[in-house]
Each structure stands twice: as structure tokens, then as C-alpha cells.
Amino acid sequence: MSSSEGDNYLFDPELLKNLDWNSMNYAVSPFITNEDPGESWLLIRPLKIEDYDKGYLQLLSQLTSVGNVSRSDFEKQYWNMKKAGGYYVTVIVDTRNNQIIGASTLITEFKFIHNCSLRARLEDVVVNNTYRGKQLGKLIVLTVSLLAKKLGCYKMSLDCKDSLIPFYKSIGYKCEPGNANSMMVRYDAPKADSPS
């Protein structure tokens, strides 16, 4: 891949190579990986600006309110993320129709604790619900989880609804006893209608 092609991605696609899938083989059956996702028409790669036209925001709207995001808004936020660093938005593409059918985001955070370590967070996981039965949820979450491991993060955390606990448990996430609460405060309502 030429560097000019690499420049089109939110992060270096080379980072998605040789992830430690063997550590998760108990959880994935039949065994698939981001590099061998079980169907020849599935492609897992970093987000590109062009994904604005490939249904990325429409996919996110299955998860929560997205609002009316113009291409200019999208590009501005893409470059905010790329400039800041630490944003690993990863997508699944159906290459037959060039549509984004799954996505998740790894965000890394600099810490002073734990020897100035790196912490990871999982955000905005969504899979088009017409593609059930292909383990795409596991595939997209484990891809970014194994990327966090590769980047040297000491832990990765997520917030989720009660109904999703069994799913995340099945791929190695835990509720730590006495320390598994997520709390929040909401400020001004977003312009769109249903917050998450």
C-alpha cells in the first residue's frame, strides 16, 4: 500500500494485521478473524472520510441519535480525531455493495497512573441487524479489543446495558465485583432527539 493510500484512513491499517486472535479462539466458533472474516465479501478496515457516503452514519443511527450531520461536519470531526490521535474507528464493509455494515471505536487515553500507561475504551458498537448469524458483533468488538492489547493498553473498558452483559462476558469482559458502576450526568439536550 502506498503512503498516499494510507493517508486516507483515520489510522494506519497496518495496525490491524497480526492481532492476537489465538487468545480468543475459545470465544469464536467457527473461528474467524478480522483478516479472515469468514466471507470473501467482508472487509474490516479503519474509517475513511468516504464512508460518509457508504452508510456509516445511517448505521450509527441504529444505535442512537446521530442528527443532521453534513459532510463538512463529518470531515471536520474526522480531522479532529485524526489530529488528536487515539481514535480507532473501525468498520466492516460489505464489498458487494460498498456499504458499512458494522462499526466500533477504540479510544486510547494517556494516564499518569500505572507508569504513565495507556488505557482503552470501547465505544459506539453497532452491526447492521440484517447480517445476523455471522459473529460480526464479536468480530468488530474483538478486532478493536485486540488492537488495544497490541497498542500496550493495560485495560479496556466499556459501558453497557444490562441486556448486553452476557455478550461481553462471552468475549472476555468482566463486571468487577463492587466496581462495575457507570454513572452519568446529562447537560443541554443534543440537537437530535434521543440521547444515549
Added chain:
Amino acid sequence: MSSSEGDNYLFDPELLKNLDWNSMNYAVSPFITNEDPGESWLLIRPLKIEDYDKGYLQLLSQLTSVGNVSRSDFEKQYWNMKKAGGYYVTVIVDTRNNQIIGASTLITEFKFIHNCSLRARLEDVVVNNTYRGKQLGKLIVLTVSLLAKKLGCYKMSLDCKDSLIPFYKSIGYKCEPGNANSMMVRYDAPKADSPS
């Protein structure tokens, strides 16, 4: 304040002025704010590199394992945060002995959802436990929470132990029914001994 002084802070100290404390007056009694913290010797300000020598890491070690962080490690991570942006590490100083006695961190995240909004997280809250009874926990958490509001974040979230739920409820945070779980996976052990 000259711009050269401003350059010494992790973020612009002007941001901590005129926060919306009136919205929290039900929770703070007697009423104090970051600009009027109740004692003339208390100062709330952004982190500085010099805080390495003022007990900032020793304070963090009351919270979790910090490890053996050299001044060079600390400066490197400080500049990583400053360059990335979105890191608002805020401290309470006892100006009588120039020691850091409280700290909390606001981290902001760029999102595509909710009209390309900004989300906030609360991290690494700690107050020296010899300074009890001065509402310093409320003071340091609300300072960064009101900063998140001022920055236009649509929500601010935190992960906490069961024992801290009443404290955070008392200052406006909620466990949303059916959606208040924090899960995690740990990777290689950090160099230091007790993770958090």
C-alpha cells in the same frame, strides 16, 4: 496573566472562571466554588509540570498504583496530553506548603453521534484524606463537571465503586436504569503492583 505564564498550564486557566456553580448550589453547603473555595490557602488550577515536585504523583498513589515515574516520564506524558488536547487535569493546592492535595481529570472525546458532539469523562479523582470536612471532593469533581458543561459536552460519565454511588448521586450523577454497567478486560499487568 501573561501568555508565558499561561503556557505553563496543561490547559488555559481562564476556562475555570465563571463556571455555573449556581446550578449546583443545592449540593454544596456551605456554598463554595473553585474561585472561592472557603479557605484563603486553597487554590484550584490546571496541572503544571512543576506539580511533579509538589506531590501530585504521591497523591495519585492514594488512589491506585502509580509506579516509578521519572520526571522525564511525567513530562513526556504531560506533553502527550497537551498535544492531543481534551485532557483537563485539575488540582487543588495547599498554598501554605505548596502541596497538591486534590485532583481530578476531565477528558473530552469527539463523537460523530449527536451532531458530532463532545462527550466528557471523569477520571482519577483523589483528595488527600487529611483534609476531610472541607467538601474538597465535591469541589474538585464539580469544578471539572461544570467545566465539561461550559465546554458544551452533552454528557459526562464516570465509573465507580459501589461505595461511591451515594457521593456522586449527591452531586447530580445518576445510574440510568438498565444502563449503568461498567465492564472491563485487563491485558498485561502494568509494571506497578495493584491495578485499578
